[in-house]
Amino acid sequence: MNAVVPLSALLDARQVWRGRAPEVPAGDQPTGWRALDAVLPAGGWPDASLSEILLPADGVGELRLVLPTLARLTRSRRNVVIVSPPYAPCVAGWQQQGVDMRQVDIIEAPEKDVLWATEQCLRSGSCAAVLAWPRQADDRALRRLQVAAATGQALAFVFRDRSHLSNASPAALRLELEALPRPQLWVRKCRGGAVPTRPVPLARLAG
């Protein structure tokens, strides 16, 4: 033990890998679903980040998942933008869920402009949440949205088909909705925490 090597020399030589405690993103965006908040590392949506929601089909509860958040945001007079939704939002239905439709902007964009419009809204810094349904979005496009969400301090929600699950995604949170055999929600990726091994049953979401 005569060779005394200073620790800093080892670190500078990059021969020592330093384990880091996973940084838990500070979140202040509860989803409004207690069972889901409990399993997410940030205790809710990852703030100023992209969340990806993967669906087997339309109408399996994807809006019920985000409507409590939209209701909370619009009631505090923040703006929410919906980019090229697959159907028209039903005003009466959204209002029944507590959303103030006067704060909700709907954008009809042709397919090639969906990502551009989404990025503009996220980057502007004046939208609290942006919901988008891009048909064709690759890894790079989603990364752009993630960066834009961080720049504009906005919640970004991207709704895509379940078939994209096998592709890697830069989203901070990936959720997969399942309708059969029973409605449930899988957390497929969550930054800053271990992925829960069990699905969150959708029936329990209501509670």
Place this chain on the structure above:
Amino acid sequence: MLWTCINLSHLAMDGMLRRRPTTGPLVLVDGPVNARTIVSANESAQAAGLHVGQRLSAAQALLSKFEAIPYERESVDRWHRFLAAVAYRYSSEVSLLPHAIVLEVSRSMGLFGPWPRLDAMLRADFAGLGFRHRLAAAPTAHAAQVLATVSDGQAVLSVDALRHALQRVPLAKSSLPANAIAALPGMGIRNLGQVLALPRDGLRRRFGTELLDALDRLIGDRPSGLELYRPPDTFDLRIELLHEVENQSALIFPLRRMADDLAAYLAGRDGGVQRFLLRLEHREGCYTDVPVGLLAPQREGAMLFEFARGRLEHVVLPEPVLALHLIARELPAFVPAGRDLFDERPANALPIGQLRERLRARLGDRAVYRLGSTTDPRPERAQAVAECGGVHDEPSPRPTWLLAHPIPLRGASPRILAGPERLETGWWDGAEACRDYYVVETSPGQRAWAFCPPGEQGGWMLHGWFA
């Protein structure tokens, strides 16, 4: 009283250079066809030896290749008035003098700050618009004009200092009546100081009251008697292009200039613009109109340019464009958007209004909208595009997605979760609806809102999703 004079001795050339930015030699010529003379030359033409007052034929002998453009009095006049509108931002008393604009600024300094700051603001404005200028300030309008002719940046703030400052001004630059300027040097009088020292009686006998009036206006013993400029109520700017333009990208540069000019004019009026027209002029009096309508008045140059460009990009040019014409008739008051002092948004946030305009400019005027509810019970009519929609609460459960048109629900017979909700209405306007709505679950596990004819439970029509 404190007047400032903005001397625009290169007005004609600067106006022309805005239209055709060039680094090559360029001169403006005027006069009869057989005896054209140069009235203005740009830097590279001067470097080649061309100068003002030279015959065009002499210039052609000196330099083989340069551009000679006829001097247009109307266009110079238009630029002159446009710059007066820009200066109107700083004072309500603005007057036009030959090759100069004078404005009374003693009260403006209360708002804009002391003279050095106001001087810097004026210079920044004029330099930004691309007009070379010389500035001077003096207690009278005519004295300011004379000082600006002599040198740049002279500020005389008191009447006593004014006499001293005028002492050494040569007669040729004194803007006194022409007969006096011609005759006085013959009497050994070479500068203004000497003229001011002469006995008034003698001057009156020799030159009449005209000279004495001019001297009194210079010193401030007599009001300046200038006609005040009033900005027009509409903005109308036309730019002729250098050549026939066939693709939009060549229109971008003049468009940016026009948008900046419009913004400068609006700032002078303290107004905004909500609707303006961009007219692309073709040959033989044909034109294409590109209307630009905004949701709220705007006045920032970059924004106006972006919105106009977005509209222009969608236009297919049927013919080459010869000139651009921007017309703004509706100029409503502009109210800057208020913001919270403790705003949580990022500092560089784009206001939601401007974001919506940006999206509309690229995606179309109808691409961005908000939905409001109406009192019609038929689901397809219960909501409408509305800027500030009414809030009407529906007691029965409604889905979150609504299909534009009901479609047949295919597949196995769905499982009924709730219903029916009978809807029988619309007999008064021909679109009668008589339906039983159910909440059903489809075989892939979706929750749907579907209806069938009253009393039946088949022939399902899908109208929405409880997503």
